[in-house]
Amino acid sequence: MKICVIGAGVLGLSIAHELSADGHDVTVVEREHPFAGASHRSFAWINANSKFPSSYHRINAEGIEAHLALQERLSTGRRWMHRSGCLLVDHSEERPATYARRIEEAEAEGYPVRRVDADELRRLEPAAVWPGDVDGALLYSSEGYLDNDIFGEVLQAELARRGVEIEIAEAVRIDSDESGAVLHLADGSSRSFDRVVVAAGAASGALAEASGFRIPVADLSQATVRTHSLLGLTRPTDVDLRHVLISDRFNVRPRHDGRLWVQVPEVEPRVAEGESPELLAEVAEVMAGELERLFGRPVEMEKVIFSGRSFPEDGHSIIGFVDEGEKVYCAVTHSGMTLAALFGALTAQELRGEESALLADFRPSRFDGGVARADDSYFIGKQ
Ligand SMILES: Cc1cc2nc3c(=O)[nH]c(=O)nc-3n(C[C@H](O)[C@H](O)[C@H](O)COP(=O)(O)OP(=O)(O)OC[C@H]3O[C@@H](n4cnc5c(N)ncnc54)[C@H](O)[C@@H]3O)c2cc1C
Structure with missing residues (x-):
């Protein structure tokens, strides 16, 4: 045809x-x-x-x-799909309930998930400096990221x-x-x-x-957290990130060229303010702060993109x-x-x-x- x-x-x-x-x-x-x-x-x-x-x-x-x-x-010899696994971390006091609910949801679908303790979390993702009260995470081994x-x-x-x-x-x-x-x-x-x-x-x-x-x-003419996201891209870094990290404070994942993609839930509602250079610079600063807290060292941001979804x-x-x-x-x-x-x-x-x-x-x-x-x-x- x-x-x-x-x-x-x-x-x-x-x-x-x-x-x-x-x-x-x-x-x-x-x-x-x-x-x-x-x-x-x-x-x-x-x-x-x-x-x-x-x-x-x-x-x-x-x-x-x-x-x-x-x-x-x-x-082709070129890889775009990386089954890195995903670590889901909840930093809040709701953590036990979050993990219990997410495990129940995944198990109901036969979707691979398991609880990892703080020691295993550190072994799995040694580049991250987890706060003392983070006592573990959920590991979704079938997930990954796409270049x-x-x-x-x-x-x-x-x-x-x-x-x-x-x-x-x-x-x-x-x-x-x-x-x-x-x-x-x-x-x-x-x-x-x-x-x-x-x-x-x-x-x-x-x-x-x-x-x-x-x-x-x-309709993308009215930006909300449902339709848009503030998506950060770092400069190339030697931070050895091994998984997709999803959490209440940040989402971070590696890329083939040493850059990291970043999202920070706290700043997402600011999509309603538009995409002025000032706003994107402020958001980049918040993202850099989260990354420094996560990795215990500075990671430079390259840009923040005001990104519309097809929703x-x-x-x-x-x-x-x-x-x-x-x-x-x-x-x-x-x-x-x-x-x-x-x-x-x-x-x-x-x-x-x-x-x-x-x-x-x-x-x-x-x-x-x-x-x-x-x-x-x-x-x-x-x-
Ligand atoms: C910030 C953000 C984070 C996301 N995170 C994830 C994630 O973690 N996991 C996941 O699975 N998905 C994620 N998505 C969603 C995913 O990126 C999209 O679903 C996907 O890119 C949609 O691809 P598409 O080909 O449908 O649309 P697009 O990539 O938008 O492509 C549509 C193309 O059609 C062209 N076009 C439009 N109108 C016409 C026309 N009239 N005539 C000819 N050409 C036209 C456009 O120029 C464009 O090139 C995310 C999206 C965003 C924005």
Whole structure:
């Protein structure tokens, strides 16, 4: 089939890759450049941690395995998926209750978790100087992190090798009927395809609306902790961080180039203030303070990025056909780093006509009766 994928973020590229591997004639249409959206500024913790309901947990757990399988299948010698394990630390007095609840949640799903004591925590993460009252942590051994820039480069190289072009053009509307789909571009031209896949991240909602479909994605014009995050990037450091660290005070994870990605829950509500250089500098200072407290030595910040999420209004992925004739398919999610490899494979499977039971709870049709908006008190340790 002749298929157009709209958007060259992590989802669009992964989907285009699987569709071209299936032998389709694939074109990617991207309005700016590959990885122009959330995909280049993501914390990219690969996890199914505290994700509900069970069906959402399941796709995220499968998402972890799908990355590992794809990495092995492509055998390019470049690694983007690192199963480092994740340590979850609660510094507050609520710690016993937090750990008990998180263990209960994980065990109910058969998701690997175990309690580690203070000695083991120090052995697992020797670069960190834990406060005296931190008596341990939870270890999630199946989790890890994704070097998103490397994943993007690998996918683009694979697409180029297969002759798939990434065309710089803006999609403004899609019409579809029984025979196929027509894509209208901002330059006034139109192109016909057998199928169109919308993977335009946060912009998918507006494109759907212009086309008479419904893909409810949060509006990024009003920044809240649900839609935005202040994401820090350090300068290269020799701090030997070995796990993804998630806590009530900070989220920190390593990168392939010696930098660390950082989030600090305390400053997240400041996304409502916008992205002035003064604000980003203040947030960088808070982050540097947290890192110094964590590692017992200074770690320099390179920048703080005001980063918008592609956030489906009810907090769960939207994947499947959006039109009656089943010519237009969409894939939008805020756990896109975890889910990219899986959604690539399942989109290709569904466009072959084989419906995936895993995706049954995530169809666009669930919004037919209206949109239930997810809670605004979204916690960044759940991404
Ligand atoms: C701060 C932050 C932290 C995150 N942390 C995690 C995490 O820990 N774990 C995790 O799994 N996920 C995480 N995410 C989510 C994850 O990064 C996203 O779900 C993922 O990047 C979405 O990828 P995408 O391809 O759908 O969208 P995007 O990367 O936004 O790509 C969409 C692309 O479509 C293009 N486009 C838009 N409109 C059009 C148009 N009309 N025509 C043509 N092209 C168009 C854009 O230019 C863009 O390149 C995080 C996100 C943020 C912002």
